[in-house]
Amino acid sequence: MIKVNPIYLDDLLAPLIGGADHEDEIVSFSRFNVELKNDIEYLAKHYLIPSYQQQIPEIQLEVKRALAFYLCYGRVDFEAKYNSLLLPLDTPSDARQFFLWLWEFFFHNESYDFIKTEEVEEDFDVEAPQKLIKSIKDNIS
Amino acid sequence: MLIKKLNSQSAQPRNQLSALNILPTQPKISQGIERGSWLEYRSAQLKEEYKMNREMEERAALDPISYGGPGFGRGFVRDPAIQASTATVCPECAVVYGGAQLYSGVRRQNYVEAGSGVLNMLGGGISIYGRFSPTPAGQQLADLEVSTGGHFLSRHGAQTSLSSQYNRAISGMTPEGILLKEVDASRFLSDKIQLEAVNMAKAEFAISGRSNFVLDMKKIVGEGYLKGGGRGSYRTATQVQASFKDGQLQTIYPVLKR
Numbered sequence: 001m002i003k004v005n006p007i008y009l010d011d012l013l014a015p016l017i018g019g020a021d022h023e024d025e026i027v028s029f030s031r032f033n034v035e036l037k038n039d040i041e042y043l044a045k046h047y048l049i050p051s052y053q054q055q056i057p058e059i060q061l062e063v064k065r066a067l068a069f070y071l072c073y074g075r076v077d078f079e080a081k082y083n084s085l086l087l088p089l090d091t092p093s094d095a096r097q098f099f100l101w102l103w104e105f106f107f108h109n110e111s112y113d114f115i116k117t118e119e120v121e122e123d124f125d126v127e128a129p130q131k132l133i134k135s136i137k138d139n140i141s
Numbered sequence: 142m143l144i145k146k147l148n149s150q151s152a153q154p155r156n157q158l159s160a161l162n163i164l165p166t167q168p169k170i171s172q173g174i175e176r177g178s179w180l181e182y183r184s185a186q187l188k189e190e191y192k193m194n195r196e197m198e199e200r201a202a203l204d205p206i207s208y209g210g211p212g213f214g215r216g217f218v219r220d221p222a223i224q225a226s227t228a229t230v231c232p233e234c235a236v237v238y239g240g241a242q243l244y245s246g247v248r249r250q251n252y253v254e255a256g257s258g259v260l261n262m263l264g265g266g267i268s269i270y271g272r273f274s275p276t277p278a279g280q281q282l283a284d285l286e287v288s289t290g291g292h293f294l295s296r297h298g299a300q301t302s303l304s305s306q307y308n309r310a311i312s313g314m315t316p317e318g319i320l321l322k323e324v325d326a327s328r329f330l331s332d333k334i335q336l337e338a339v340n341m342a343k344a345e346f347a348i349s350g351r352s353n354f355v356l357d358m359k360k361i362v363g364e365g366y367l368k369g370g371g372r373g374s375y376r377t378a379t380q381v382q383a384s385f386k387d388g389q390l391q392t393i394y395p396v397l398k399r
Contacts, residue, residue, distance in 0.1 A: 021392045088322070
């Protein structure tokens, strides 16, 4: 049994979170059209994936599972999730499609269907990532 | 009551009105305009102000937290032209105030204390003012915001009005009047709660090293409106999103419930 938690979807967009509160970030990211796949690919390659790769492997795995699960079963409101992050970008007309592109750029040729073979339990603890990091640090020490 | 008096006696000579102490000083912009037309103009202006005041009082009665709670008094929209025409400049603090409440340009994240505890916020023709009692928590947040260059107080602080948050949700206009993007717009319920969230976030950042995370405050800490506004867009919040950059807190805001 594995747990999936929608809070890990935030990590896909981590470098942009809260950017809507900053004029300079809005200006900086205004050149990206969220409806265009090429623009999102550039955004992913130059901003989002480098940030994701800086995360510890355990967090990366949780992010991958969460994205696979919610793309597969659609049990999250992608637009609401997107808007809650105060990104310096416009809201895409199809937020699921936006996350689908992220899957493609983050995980290349993999299929998110792998999650169907797993026994999954949803977890909604928003502090799960911090707790995971703490538990890893505790185990190391 | 003041307006009713003025309206009923508007035909009286100017000196009699002055004696009643209800005639405001004629603004510079109106010099050269005939007295009669100026009185009509001023009368209409005061009528509008009276109407807005009544509106705000009614809203305050329904929603005392937003319009009458600590750190916030009343707020209403004024015509920038009227503001410009009735403003005066304090020679000591260089704050522009008077009949109008104008942002002075003094960088205190757009909050300017003018006179005895009056807080002025202005931008883009929107003026919100009220009796401001700076709390120790509010002062700490203001200092932190200035030192980090963030916007967590000016855009999500308890001193912002619920109506200014609604305005941001539907138009992108921030509470201090800067036109940005439409967002889920939220504010903290009090400076104390926001400071508590800030301290928790700093502690979490120190432990986990994560730059972006959500904290569950386990109580209602904020409120606001979902992007786009409309019926049913009002939400409360029990969680806060914190964002750090280069080790500094960039923003912290209540995450509205869905």
